[in-house]
Amino acid sequence: MWLNLISPWFWVLSRNHRTIKLEKSDFYQLQSPQFISQINTFQGEARQKGWGKWGKLTVNKATWLFRDALTQYLESFDFHYLFIEGDLDLKKSTRSTGPIYLSLLPFIVYGFYLNFKKNHYFVSLGILASPVLGIFLKQHYETLSRLPFIIGLTFMAAVGIVSLSCKKGYRSLKVTFIAIFILEFLRFAHYYFLHYPILLQVK
């Protein structure tokens, strides 16, 4: 819980929650001119080169919808989005860090490993399925729709941290993690209080 409370996504979304609105145009639309024109362009190019039937079979509404959905789903796992820059919208990210602290990454991996080891597939699968919400939106790297996923990853990090802290020894590892985490937190806080308000004003 406390990991979520000090996470960048929580601070940024809490600050801007009043100004963030989802509109109809933000949702994926199957009949959008952009979607249709992409398909037509690819089909046209294939036809010109004599690959017309192959082009139609490979690039059509069904396959392109599937491709776009898959792209949106896989985007959720992008490290650059999760840990480095976050949402493309300044209201949902400071752009100096992602929604989750980078120093939590090893613990997320460790958390999944522990779950896997203990055959707790249900939790892991639930977290891995949660970015599905993101596929209904048009925007790329959108944070609100990925919140269940982000919270799930933070939970996994917590599982990893708790497991490591319960282990005897590993003193230097624990001290190193705490030092890096504090540094990263302070780095984020410095951006959040000093640079972010100016960025928002400019926007």
Add this chain to the structure above:
Amino acid sequence: MKKNNLTIILLLAIFILSLAFRFYKITSVPISLNWDEAAFAYNAYSILQTGKDEYGTPFPLEFKSVGDYKCPIFVYLTVPVIKLFGLSEFSIRLLSSLFGALSVAVFFLLTKELFGDLKIALAAGIITAISPWHLQFTRAQGDVAISSFLVVLGIWQFIRWVKQKESLAIFISIISFSLTFYAYFSERVFVPVLFLLLCFFFRKEILSRKKEFFLAGIGGLLILLPLVRTMMSSGQKNKILITTIFGYRRPQEYLEKMASEDHLPIIYKIFHHPAIEYSWMIVDRYLNHFSPYFLFTRGPNDDRQRIEGMGMLYWSDAVLLVFALMALKAFKKRQELLLVAAWLAISPLPSIVTRDPVHARRAFNMLYPLSIILAIGAVKLFGLVKKKKGTFFKIFLPLGFGLFFFWSFSFYILSYFVFTPPETAAGPGGWSYGYKQLVEYVSPLKDKYEKIVIDTSYQGPYLFFLFYEKYPPALYQPQAQLVKKDEFSLGEGKGYDNYEFRDIYWPVDRGAKHTLFAGSPERLPLQDIDSREARILKTIYFPDGKEAFYVVETYK
């Protein structure tokens, strides 16, 4: 059938499959030669004709071209090919494709040696043979094809030495590793780390057979010895400064903005210290190489590396990755798997200190461990289909994956041969399309004009003129001159005969009498070409229909 015979048959089948994928339309896709390929080819031609590179240096160990420095192996290996087939597009791409196919075959043997499992080896071989990433860099841009072949050969022989106790293998291994230093710059970062990794994993075997290892090591060092001088050269330092973040300076405007917003100097000094910001950049670059963005959805930004509409792997490989994760738990060869994971982890190292956010070519070595992991996933998937009962495992799973794979593969083939060429044809970041057509048009007119000025906006035109004109290197070497705009630019060949390669500035150049100009529409704006003083003789188009070059003559 005996197991050895089966291995040989499968090896041959994989090799033939790899050859087929690498030689099909080899000269027309990628759509044209890029300036690196032209530089390699012309320098090989120059060595063949004169024993010297384009600048007249006899048998160099680093080839200076357009102010860039290239590793020598590819050039020297191309010499006999040019002798046989002449200076042509086919000659320069032949070796890439051949070494690409050979590296797939060797990789199949490596995987078999490592895991002792023919199924995993076969799957890994097929996955690499048809891999978009592998094909991208083995159908063209040959230096990385050769270096990766040497890396795979080195690892295979190292493992053979450990497992089969064959003394000769360690010599082949270390020689291969040493030769990679002459094949591609990135290997100079990657191979030492890989070698240390192998030494760590097999330390017991090394300690028990110290003498062989030591002797092979001496052999390797002897091979590396001639390189020491070139590694200290100013060209190398310049290349490091131009391509890596070590030569990168943060913009003054950014630093001033941060300092003013931070209020207290101590805050600025801590959080904007170069160590902090550069480390952040390096970590970002490292992680980018494992991101779905790079692997599946979009790939790198560079036009010579990317495939339109997809990443460096097939979309369906994402499913195999999931099955690989499922297989890991019960996987018995833990030590070998750990080696593969470590191999994967160190592979992006050459790429993360460079300025590009992600680089498929410099991180090319990632592909092999990834292919092994995908192969483990594929074997797991087929194992489930074979062993488990029920409609899901017998019908839905194979049908679903089969359809997904068919679509991914189909999209790749379409994208590679149809969608990508027009998207990536233009400019130095792309495939430098248009130069061949330009040379074919301009070259016959050469003697009609006092001067022919070719604009350098698309970089390296002199290489294409030398290459397509097959200009005698003995005549070019005395005229070779590099002109640089500043210390960080690559520079351009100044010209030869009546050719001049430089930026065209039309407001001034329009006054030149009886001169032929060739340049982009930005350099030769249509509205400024006054019919009283000049006329357009020819327009050369990019494949998407946009103008690439205008050829303009000024009157006497």
